[in-house]
Amino acid sequence: MQQVLFDYISKYIDLTEDEKNVLVDLDVFRTAKKGEILLREGEKTNNTFFVIKGCIRTYYLIDGEEKTTAFSTELEGVTPHCVIDKSPSRYYVSAVEDSIITVGSSDMEEEMFERFPKFEIMCKKVSEELLAKRHLDLDEFKILSPEQRYLSLLEKRPDLIQRVPQHQLASFLGVTPQSLSRMRARINKKN
Amino acid sequence: MQQVLFDYISKYIDLTEDEKNVLVDLDVFRTAKKGEILLREGEKTNNTFFVIKGCIRTYYLIDGEEKTTAFSTELEGVTPHCVIDKSPSRYYVSAVEDSIITVGSSDMEEEMFERFPKFEIMCKKVSEELLAKRHLDLDEFKILSPEQRYLSLLEKRPDLIQRVPQHQLASFLGVTPQSLSRMRARINKKN
DNA sequence: TCATTTTATTAACTTAAGGTAACGTTTTTA
DNA sequence: TAAAAACGTTACCTTAAGTTAATAAAATGA
Numbered sequence: 001m002q003q004v005l006f007d008y009i010s011k012y013i014d015l016t017e018d019e020k021n022v023l024v025d026l027d028v029f030r031t032a033k034k035g036e037i038l039l040r041e042g043e044k045t046n047n048t049f050f051v052i053k054g055c056i057r058t059y060y061l062i063d064g065e066e067k068t069t070a071f072s073t074e075l076e077g078v079t080p081h082c083v084i085d086k087s088p089s090r091y092y093v094s095a096v097e098d099s100i101i102t103v104g105s106s107d108m109e110e111e112m113f114e115r116f117p118k119f120e121i122m123c124k125k126v127s128e129e130l131l132a133k134r135h136l137d138l139d140e141f142k143i144l145s146p147e148q149r150y151l152s153l154l155e156k157r158p159d160l161i162q163r164v165p166q167h168q169l170a171s172f173l174g175v176t177p178q179s180l181s182r183m184r185a186r187i188n189k190k191n
Numbered sequence: 192m193q194q195v196l197f198d199y200i201s202k203y204i205d206l207t208e209d210e211k212n213v214l215v216d217l218d219v220f221r222t223a224k225k226g227e228i229l230l231r232e233g234e235k236t237n238n239t240f241f242v243i244k245g246c247i248r249t250y251y252l253i254d255g256e257e258k259t260t261a262f263s264t265e266l267e268g269v270t271p272h273c274v275i276d277k278s279p280s281r282y283y284v285s286a287v288e289d290s291i292i293t294v295g296s297s298d299m300e301e302e303m304f305e306r307f308p309k310f311e312i313m314c315k316k317v318s319e320e321l322l323a324k325r326h327l328d329l330d331e332f333k334i335l336s337p338e339q340r341y342l343s344l345l346e347k348r349p350d351l352i353q354r355v356p357q358h359q360l361a362s363f364l365g366v367t368p369q370s371l372s373r374m375r376a377r378i379n380k381k382n
Numbered sequence: 383t384c385a386t387t388t389t390a391t392t393a394a395c396t397t398a399a400g401g402t403a404a405c406g407t408t409t410t411t412a
Numbered sequence: 413t414a415a416a417a418a419c420g421t422t423a424c425c426t427t428a429a430g431t432t433a434a435t436a437a438a439a440t441g442a
Binding site (some may be wrong): 336337338366367369370373374377 | 398399400401402
């Protein structure tokens with residue numbers, strides 16, 4: 001479990017044993033049961049999440065309807081906007097499956113950054129990578145039709161389609177569950 | 192012009208005169224004529240752009256059609272994905288109007304970071320802010336209908352609707368120019 | 383385990399977006 | 413400045429997404 005985190009970090013910086021120990025002492029690992037809510041709309045939090053095993057999702061509650069906009073699976077993180085802009089959260093974050101995640105706080109980060117400056121540089125790299133990736137994701141979403149988005153997801157993250165409920169996947173693709181159902185029927189007919 | 196950049200930076204870190212001088216010596220300012228292409232699809236670049244005055248856009252060329260996905264105006268930057276992932280650019284970047292921009296390279300950044308580490312911390316902050324913002328933008332795009340997206344843009348960036356050609360705005364909103372035209376007609380009729 | 387809730391699909395109808403084309407207007411540029 | 417290109421709008425038709433509702437299957441929980 002710790003090793004999974006070390007391996008991830010090692011893609012960006014080299015960790016000394018000393019640093020690994022400090023990281024372990026932070027005791028950031030926790031489990032989340034399926035359906036457990038990690039962050040609620042309206043709350044302010046300093047906590048960031050990182051998925052070691054499992055899947056968590058971001059969703060909005062609009063007119064009593066859940067609108068899922070993001071899924072985070074193994075080695076993907078969620079930094080709620082409220083951590084950055086200090087405003088009440090606009091969305092919920094909850095576990096899609098029983099999951100193992102890390103929970104970090106801004107304070108914890110600050111402490112790490114002071115002791116080990118290279119952690120801050122790692123965070124910069126990760127942010128920049130994610131920013132570029134999210135730019136491409138948004139672009140793709142704008143350019144593709146709903147059906148093309150589904151086909152693209154089928155290629156890029158086939159696992160998601162298996163492990164996530166269809167109605168959550170639908171809003172993730174920007175359509176209604178009925179539309180997604182029809183899309184799937186349409187695509188099956190073609191083959 | 193330099194002052195505009197200093198003011199922006201001062202939102203994140205305090206600059207000494209010394210640092211300001213180094214920044215000026217980097218000679219990052221340049222102008223871009225309307226329509227000028229700053230980055231082409233397929234190219235690899237280390238250059239990042241930041242708009243002091245004017246407007247630049249990101250667009251894809253798909254089946255001979257330009258699909259605009261982003262506009263950057265005063266105090267907004269563009270870090271092409273190729274700077275981050277070292278792959279050929281998937282998109283074009285060009286000036287919508289005659290503009291004043293800064294052009295920075297990775298090398299230039301590295302040098303600055305070594306001399307003034309706090310610049311790197313600033314970049315981390317900016318990335319994190321943009322990342323949170325882009326997450327919200329993508330969420331909004333998924334949740335809203337095309338017409339709602341247009342109305343939202345009308346509220347949040349009314350200037351864009353004035354200064355940018357309609358057909359570019361259309362793909363930015365994820366619809367065809369004809370659809371945008373109809374949407375506008377529909378909305379006008381209601382009022 | 384059985385009742386309740388949630389989920390996925392299908393259908394019928396409504397609404398709006400895509401595609402093609404035509405038209406007048408504006409902007410470019412030779 | 414005149415010809416050409418690009419632009420914005422409208423119209424018509426097609427396609428697909430939203431809405432409402434019904435139903436069957438699956439998951440949940442008392």
